[in-house]
Amino acid sequence: MSPKTLILIITIITITLTTVKSDDDPGFIKLPGTTTSSVCGDSLNAGSCPVKCFRASPVCGVDNVTYWCGCSEAICAGVDVAKAGFCEFGDGGSGAGSGQALLLVHIVWLVLLGFFVLFGFL
Secondary structure, three states, X not given: OOHHHHHHHHHHHHHHHHOOOOOOOOOOOOOOOOOHHHHHOOOOOHHHOOOOXXXXXXXXXXXXXXEXXXXXXXXXXXXXXXXXXXXXXXXXXXXXXXXXXXXXHHHHHHHHHHHHHHOOOO
């Protein structure tokens, strides 16, 4: 196999693996319920901060940040819980979506440049 073919295959695999597909309703990593009261309950308090997390049970805060250790981590951060499960990318939050996309493009570019230098094309 020629080096150009190998570079082409690696490029296609890299682009394919870095493509992220987001479903409207992910059916995994969710807790039952969708409201703050049914997700967190009323028995949690901020007295157990910092949170020691042994199992991921993500919740999405109203600040559009995913708190992977659940309601107790969100409460320690002083944030109300918007829904059970992780936050969707680009769902109207204040996060910098274009900045993250630019970072991804930059990382892919550096990986490709590294391959080209490693295999002696540049």
